[in-house]
Amino acid sequence: MPGLSKPIPPLYTVYILRSTVRHSSLYIGSTPNPPRRLKQHNGDAKGGAVRTSRETLRPWEMVGIVSGFPGMVAALKFEWALTNPHLSLHIPSTSRITISTQKKRNGHPKRPRHSLTSIISNLHLLLRVPSFARWPLELRFFAPEVHKAWKKWCDTANEPVRESIPVYTDFGPAHTDTTADESGPITGIDEPWGIHALPLDYKPLKDYVTKTNSIYTFEREGSCVICREYLPPGEGLYATCPNTGCEGTGHVSCWSRHMLGNSDEDVIPISGQCPQCKGKVMWGEMMKEMTLRVRGAKEVDKLLKKPRKRTAEVAAEDSE
Known part of the structure; x- marks a missing residue:
């Protein structure tokens, strides 16, 4: 988790940078804003x-990213570790490549010098x-040959x-054939793609935050969906099911035990089933919403703030 004063950021990535002039020239970095960082590299x-x-290697392109880090320190x-796999203590000596x-x-x-194979x-x-296996990470590839290597x-x-x-995968409008494990809608020529299509703010959580804001503002927490004890408003650390239409709320500790099941070794949950709606829930998504709600009041206000009506619309309403 990041510092207690900040929520989990909307995006933090570790990226693979490749020279478009010489594909063997590669670089690894981290950033919460890939488009801005790419401009800096170029x-x-x-x-x-x-x-x-070096101008002879520019422009650079981001060909792959890992996202889902809970903060800057985690991403760093x-x-x-990815930049120095020959030294990283996160890699057991018996597993070192x-x-x-x-x-x-x-x-x-x-x-040793980086190569695409060594990085992949x-x-x-x-x-x-063990250090990273249970983090809520995601992979994205923006070049067909890099995804093929993966x-x-x-x-x-x-x-x-x-x-x-x-x-x-998102290979851009020039590539209409996707072979990713999961893929979103095919983008049009004029639509942003690749790193430029990544959400840099909390907008993807808006519906989720709207629901939880209503629950906690009007003190509708009810009883814990796991242990069934009453949840006194404002007196505990609670999390709510992210699934649409479900308001199942419970103690974070109860959610954790429920999602870990009988595991005696694992500490961080990955996913589980909501006891109320029976739908799948992801621990990382719940924690991002919870830390935003608890630590990011300004971000929540900004996210839920209704857009101001245009002058013409206001004038039309006044004339009715």
């Missing part, structure tokens, strides 16, 4: 990284290690990543 905005500042940990064979002048191991294979590995590695890997990690 010199269209201040910032960027020294390693991507994953970014560092990338091995350093050279040393720097200071005697420390030198990081270590990405697959990191999604399976699928190829998945087909040959000894162990699979968990099935609940969704994989999306």
Whole structure:
């Protein structure tokens, strides 16, 4: 979880950057705003990284991202591990794929050069290690050959990543054939695609937040859907089912136990079934809404604020 003063951000990503001039030149970074960060890497905005500042390699493109991190620190940990898989303590020595064979002048191991295969294979590995395996992460690929490399590695890997990690593709209007595990509607030529189609705010949660705002504002929490105890308004940490039409609410601790089931090893839930509507619920989605409600009053007000009517509409109503 992020700092207590902030909710889980609407988006935080670890991205794979590739030179459009030389595809073998790759870079890994993290950002809450991929479009802005790409402009920085390409010199269209201040910032960027020294390693991507060579004009002979520009423009760069983001060919894949991992999203769903609960905050900057979490994303930075994953970014560092993916950038330095030969050193990361998140990877057990027996599972390590990338091995350093050279040393720097200071005697420390030198990081092997990135390749698409090395990044994809270590990405697959990191999604399976205990440190990250239960995080609510998602994968998106924006280049067909990168997604193909991912699928190829998945087909040959000894162990699979968990099935609940969704994989999306968006190759742009020039590619109408999608082979992703999951895919959204095909975008038109004039519609944004790739990183430019990603939601950078909380709008995808608007209906969910509208429902919970009504429940908690009017103190309609009722009884916990799991333990059946009464939920005193404002006196506990509660979470509500995200499914449309369901107002099942309960203690966060009860939701956690319910979704973990009989597991004695796992600490973080992934998904489960709502006892009230019987629909599937995702722990990450519930926690994002809960932290937004508890820690992000300004963001909630902004999200639920009704748009101001246009002057012409107001004038027309006044004349009636």
